[in-house]
Amino acid sequence: MRISCPCCGPRDRREFTYLGAAAYLDRPDPDAPAPEWDAYLHLRDNPAGRTRDLWYHDACGSWIVVTRDTVTHAVLAAEALA
Amino acid sequence: MTQSHRIPGKGLIDRSRPVRFSFDGRPYEGFAGDTLASALLANGVRLMARSFKYHRPRGVLTAGPEEPNALVEVFEGEQKTPNMRATVQEVFTGLRAQSQNRWPSLRHDLMAVNDRFARFLAAGFYYKTFMWPAAFWERVYEPAIRRAAGLGALSGQPDEGRYEQAFAFCDLLVIGAGPAGLMAALSAGRAGADVILAEADARMGGRLLADQPTVADRPGPDWASQVLGELAAMPNVRLMPRTTVTGAYDGGTWGALERVGLHLADPGALPRECFWRIVARRAILAAGALERPIAHPDNDRPGVMLVSAVQSYVARHGIDPGRVVVFGNNDSALQAARVLTAQGVRIAGYVDPREDVAVVEDFPVYPGAAVTGTRGRLGLRDVAVRHKGGVSLIEAETLALSGGWNPTLHLACHLGGRPDWDAGLAAFVPRAGMVPSMTVAGAARGQFSTAACLADGLAAAKAALSDLGLKPGTDTAPAAEDRPYTIAPFWAVDAGGRAWLDFANDVTTKDVQLSAQEGFSAVEHMKRYTTQGMAPDQGKTSNVTALAVLAEATGQGIAQTGTTTFRPPFMPVSIGAMGAGGRGMGFAPRRLATSDGQSRDMGAPMIEAGLWYRPSYFPRANEVTWRQSCDREVTMVRSSVAVCDVSTLGKIDVQGPDAERFLDFLYTNAMASLKPGRTRYGLMLREDGHVMDDGTCARLGQDHFVITTTTAAAGQVMRHMDFVQQAFCANWAVRFASVTEHWAQFAVAGPKARELVNKILQTPVDERNFPFMACGPACILGVQGRLFRISFSGELGYELAVPARYGADLFARLVREAEGMGGGAYGMEALNVLRIEKGFITHAEIHGRVTAFDIGMAGMISARKDCIGKAASRRPGLTGAEREQLVGLMPIEPQAAISAGAHLYDKDAPATREHNQGYVTSVGYSPTLQSWLGLGFLRNGRARHGEIVRLVDGLRGIKVACRVVHPVFHDPEGGKLRG
Amino acid sequence: MRYSGFRVFAQGLTGNRGWRPAWRKPAPRDAYDVVIIGGGGHGLATAWYLAKNHGITNVAVLEKGYLGSGNIGRNTTIVRANYFLPGNSEFYSHSLKLWEGLERALNYNVMHSRRGLINLFHSDAQRDAFARRGNAMLAQGDDAVLLNRADVRRMLPYLDFEQARFPIHGGLYHPRGGTARHDAVAWGYARAADRRGVDLIENCEVTGIDVENGRVTGVQTSRGPIRARQVALVAAGRSSQVAAMAGMRLPIESHVLQAFVTEGLKPVIDHVISFGMGHFYISQSDKGGLVFGGDLDFHASYGARGNLPMAEHVMEAGMTLMPMIGRARVLRSWGGIMDMSPDGSPIIDRTHIDGLFVNCGWNYGGFKAVPASGWCLAHLVATGQPHPVAARFRLDRFATGHLLDEEGTGSQHNLH
Structure with a gap:
């Protein structure tokens, strides 16, 4: 698998660390009810197909939202978080 | 030995370069250009192996890497490689090979008795027996089965061979250098594309070499040589012979194995093999096709080969196959018989189940016929042919089989695609787009x-060039042989007896039929029940035939039956090659502190921590055990002064107007309130509310902090900080960078620590101008560095940081000064005892399941601000009396050794799970308190100080009564710490 | 038809013509007491224990492919009971005991082989962590032995003791740990359940779950609707998709785990060896192949196939640990889809829908769990009460914080 780091260009999978679903960006309000925090931390859509997830390019420190397909492993887009 | 079975003058071997090799201890001669198989055939050796299950005598079936039978062990000095394909291994002078899976010898293999009992050893028989008596499975049956199974043997010695891994990049990867691949590479190369042409064979040309069709009015091999000459001259084309593309992976990445030195008598510094990762923008799969045999009774004797193999041995190696019976169901078999005849080979009969096959040839033709049996114990003697006139026995040394051709589409299926059944070809063919960047040709x-x-090769190249944005040239394909191919599906001869499908695993048509009879009729069930296709050859010559037999047995069509899944590797890859560089120290990088050399010079055993190496202790002349050194080092810190390299702690430099806000968000406790020139202990949680790490946070200026992490968690914390900043506060004015490697940092600890540091500081410090938890710039022996008044030992302590290039010198000077004051260096063992005495935690305690509440730091989660992990830490299961909480443990008998990993129980409770109260995380012997000390977690532990619990370590036979105490054993008021 | 050595002999004499199908291939009926979605190891075991322990035989197991087509046939076949957290200890201990009688219970040779499992350690800190684990195993009544370096060298002389990047300090030995023949486990349970009257329905994909007034009433399938009083989701690898049919979102992320097998070799590795520093574990099958694996590929995937970085890492780990395997050739690699849960432990529980149960989240430890998983889910379905050894595998434990995190890596799914 290869991912295009917005900062560095296309790189091999081995340069990246995976975190999880992009839903992890939607951090609830600190005082949000417990079920909201439970959902945020644990529950996942976990689609078989197109998904958006979070990757870290170890080489440059960029966090990237990657749009890809969990069945075909096709990488469709990669955008920097910041 | 004479090469009795060569046809004079024929073949692509180099007769001017004879080579001497041995097989099973006997010397033989062959020629450069021979494989082990061809060289043995040249010497009249047909028996090369024994089969897996029945130990049937076997020769070669094929002339390529798909070989199921002729697997041998090859020696390189003392090293031995099992399961080498005789059809791939090139001969060189000095090559030593031997047969495998036989005892005592290849000709006389006692395990061949299995063949007599074959009726009791049908598919899956072992699932139905060996169950009584129960204990016999592990003691008797399984060991016997294990000894009988397996093929070759590893030597048991470390593999000293050299291997490499490498990356390559190209515009176009062409897989296979037969007519389609050569044409594609030529066209793409001429158009200026960066091309890699990978070919598994040592010699490029594919079937052009064996079939020798006419291309552009020349013999096929000549045309191939001319094209290869032109390709070799192109700087943008890389020819990779002996390179098998083994796997298609995501994003246009390919795995490939190159046999670099395996064919050389003296490879010198060359590796045996190189594992390539080839990143290609486009790829063309031109891997050709594999011929398949026909299942008929006793179709597995030495001398039974594929038609294409016979052709290959004759044309490429000049082998005389003797009298040949050809049994085929397709036009290519018949054409081969003609070509062989023209080459002087005696075709004793052409047998074809098709009724309409032409009978007027230069050899006897048996239309509507089939081979029903063979004879010859160690080599084919005659062939029984059932034809319209009855059954004839035809004497022959070689039986050439062709049940048709299977396109070599494996790589096209590696990303999960399934091929289509083409009834006309009686074969599976790839679909378009199975691998996004690849087209299949030829x-x-x-x-x-x-x-x-x-x-087809030309068309594929043009399409690829267009995809690559390159302009295709005006090449046209040369004129060449263009015979139609027709086939009548014919898989197995029904004539009683056993007809082999998977030669390597000894799977017969009966096994597949039994599988269907027992309901294992899904193709994957059949494969797993019979082991069809699971041998080293991966069923390359047998899988399609087997599922045709299955389809017949179940009454479903082949298309409905489907294939098993194609998975990498296409050809087996040695662990050594794919794991090149992993041996010994190569497995992981080593990080060395600036004091590393000096620590080793001082005799310190080094231990690994988060890839770093740190000194365990510094033994002195009179010390015999590590405990003596450790006790002395602890005492030095407690009574005078000692020095420890703490550079391995992660150091992150955080700057900017919003730095304090950012750190407040990261840490549970407030950092914004920290004054410049001051340091504070900090606790970080994971977002799930558990402790991630701890460390110090030093505010060097209003907008400038340096934080430390534990050695092991440095990378995780940095990644976490990057995430929090980029995900949640990207617009804040804060930047940070890891400076772990940039600074060497040393702890100076002990009552005389100030005395020591003042010897080397330009500006001396005292309690007033540099109090506990102070930090700031300092001129250290003329070098601009940093000074911190922090301590992990509980004594008066300083940490001095200098740019890493000065680290070695500063460490040497500090140790020398300390030694002059009755102290010295201390290592990890002493550091561990010192911190246990003070109840300071490490990752032994914050092991990922621990909350701030558990370690008594719930109060550090500031109520006035949000922080990572705060919300989740409020979950009901993460606090309360049910939680195991950090406690100190002191044995009632102070000299009674206790152990980390022990469990805790109530004084009179049995040591069972139901009664478990907690566990011990860290222990050490405290020379200060003259007692063993432990830290651990005890259910509701903070409420149980003073109680006596039982520490049980069943593994080490330790049972010790301990008193539960506050985890800070030494100087609980902290007077020493504050100086 | 009962299997035995005598039967093999007698059938051999008569051309093996008398063997009957291992299980029937019934068409689905209109209604069952219990429908189990998923004909893998866990689903088949559940069916068998429902029938055997509870006498509930009006049961259908619905499998969208062929029986055993999921992870039961795609793993490294390791059987062990070496967990240390209460909640896990008793469950896997129970499972190992069931393994130890499985051949006779099922009348099927699943080739369970207690060849011993050794977890290597490389530092004092790891030794202590393994000591804690070993002491938990002893406290549970299972077996564990702490080996020093000399012990390990005696047992595994072929490891690289001289220059490994992570020198071997010792190991935690679990003598009753071992392996079994994975496919045979599925087939054995299938055949045994079938003999008790359970309908095993292959090529039957569930497309919907019917819920009325908060109560499950049946399922929609590719072979028509089937009514059921109780439905159990036992579809690891596709748990999220099946649960979504009932409107549920699970705490599961799907990941691919690769494993590898070499060409057949004469016996050379007699134990199961686990090398934590390299995320590498290996054993040798009875057929002679070295079976080994490593860590997840780490990205969410339903691809059932891996990528090179982890494959190479696994081989590198093998080379640093036991360089004698360098010349063994990898024959096949495969990828299984793992239900990764936020604490690395499984879920066997009711759901908010009456009559609907879920069994998922086995991470990459599902194979050894098969007997106890089936036992406990059957107990829950039959009695309405969680079985005592699986009582902590609750669906709500993430919300409440009663976690079972053996790895200590927290709520990130792929780190377990």
């Missing part, structure tokens, strides 16, 4: 004439 997609392969 025989690999069922184009079987030379002309069609050339045209």
